Amino acid sequence: METQLQSSQQTKSAEIAASIDYLLTEILLRLPIKSVIRFKLVSKHWFHLISDPSFCQLLNPNRNPAVGLFLQLSTANFGEDHQYNGYEFVPFHPNKSTEFIKDHLPSGVRILQSCNGLMLCCSLITANNGPEYFVYNPTTKKLSILPKPDQTNGISETIRGINLAFEPVKAFHYKIVSVRSLESDSSFKIIVYSSETHSWQEQSHPFTSAASFDKGVYWNGAIHWMDTVGNAESLYFNVATKALRNTPSLPLTYTTRCKRDNYFGESCDHLHFIDMRGPRVKLVVYELERDYSGWFMKYQVDLSAVVVANPTMALRRGNPMFWCGFVFEVSAVIRGEEDEDSFLVLQIPGKMVRFNIVHKTFEDLVDFDGRVVWSSLKFPNVGGFQYIQSICCV
Template identity: 40%
Template sequence: MKIKIKLIRTAEQATSAQVVASIDLLTEILLRFPIKSLIRFKLVSKDWHYFITNPKFCHLRNPNPNPALGLLLPFPNFRISPLFEYVPFSVQNPTNPPLRKLKFTKDSSRISILKSCNGLLLCSSLRALNHNLKYYVYNPTTKRFTTLPKPDQGTGIRKKICASRSQLMPISKKGCIGMVRCTGLVMGPLSLYFVIDEERLETLPMPPIPDGWEGRSNYYIGESCGHLNFIETFGPQIQFDVYEMKRDYSEWFVKYQVDLSPLVSAFPGMIRSYLNPTNWYYYALSIFCLIQGERYGDSFLVLQIPGKAIRYNLVHKTFEKLHDFEGAEVEDSLRFSWTNGFQHIESLCCV
């Protein structure tokens, strides 16, 4: 497809009305292209590069968080030069891995991912190899990154951040548009959220704990498309509730009810038959993430079972295999133990 549009830049070349009309037409055309095409279009000219990377255009292209396309999982035992395995979320239209290894700086071999949020990755140098820690924000879609200012001596980045939209405003000297209301969760005796624009902490209510349960539990907490979800399982459970936080942070409510019995029947290798059914590790199962779809019926869990990643539809109660993990499958064991992975979301967000 050939598009011949020239941005008119001075009053000598055209009237103000013509300039506005030209820009409006270009905006309407470019907003209809996928992000990957827009990345290529930046090479057309300096004008197009400036236009597409402008924060206002980025916000128009994605006024709301995009749904995640896949999951980046760090290979076990790769603490130096970490590699990633990619799990696409669509069987019919799988996406390509955004990266296999971090390569955005000269010392990328000593960089690890701490957190993903709306298409951006928070990365840091590895403490064991570099005591002078550096933090980066990297956009794998645009291949751009920025180095964050060095924290004050003796402090670090310790909150787990889940963002939800209240309003938009510039948050950097470069004029990037971003979230100004975030929820920082500290799991334990107390859970808090931090309202950035008002610079205050508020207490976050916790979901109910079953009566009489005093043992440990497994939990998942994560954000997707502005929704904050929580799952907690006690013992070897395959039936559980999925909670969602109300928009005003006043309480959690049960959004979905899950029964994975049909999944266990389809994949009996999930059962560690040498263990007692009441044993904590009776089922080889973990939750990678919960993804909110653009429509209610599209929301799903991404689960890990031995050798496979499974997509479980939370509304229709159906499931399908997403991915076979690389390497030989080990019976009733999980390849990834202590990770929720990092969501891949296409974004033009400036860094």
């Protein structure tokens, strides 16, 4: 009888604890991420509850939209001061406080890719065995250093590209996809690191390709390497099936001697490409079909009004058709829940601008410190790295 009573009491206590955790979880899910992170310090129980991957998935049941961009200087501009944080944070909502974000990148690092709340970075100071790579969560300020893979049969390999694949709505773990070339020949191979197994594994047979692997984008379960010039291959590697396939040809329709970095990126599970070549401010935003049947025109954008309001964008006012004509870069295409909420983030001389694609309105996001140099960008040839709030563990 006493044993049955004790068992009943234990069951009742467990039910009470479970109900309390359920209520606590419901409350925490309604708080800003900043507050949730602070509440991890309340007790060990709160810490483990909030750190649980299932809680992270409940907190972010859908793909979160980006709330800002990190723009980073190229490594050539760092000089000898490797501790300098050569980046600028650009909030998409300037009226909201950004104190929680400003100092969320460690010193002396280079951002390689952002993916659904996590960032793949490398150290600027390289050792004899190469740079150190790590995955970083800028919201929680936690990082995980990637182990170096073993060399195959002692053959020296060169990293041609390294990318992060992370989709928290589907899995708690992330993977790192690294394309390596063998110095003995011109072939490549793909090796993948899993945060679940903490190990590297070869995922493909050696292959040859003319593609550029230095700027990959994760979308639709795959890493995509796009030829944005028009004279090489475009490939994608499905992380789950390990299939390596060709991407449909890009819609490059403008031929000119002017070369400018085209835009290629993902937002809220949409993959976009913008042909930036040529002396023009009328752009087309293309989107790739999920079944890879081809690209289609999603938006047509006319930036003429932005040029009128910001004449420093004109490279040669007397002859606007000379060379590239206008100086600007598309740092990001950000999709909203509705099309009317979608916008471009533009870098123009001296500032960053938010341009609503549907309403064709625009506003300044950030005015860079210092004198505005005519037809000059503070962060040339550097894409924006999206900042998405997340408490996912690394």
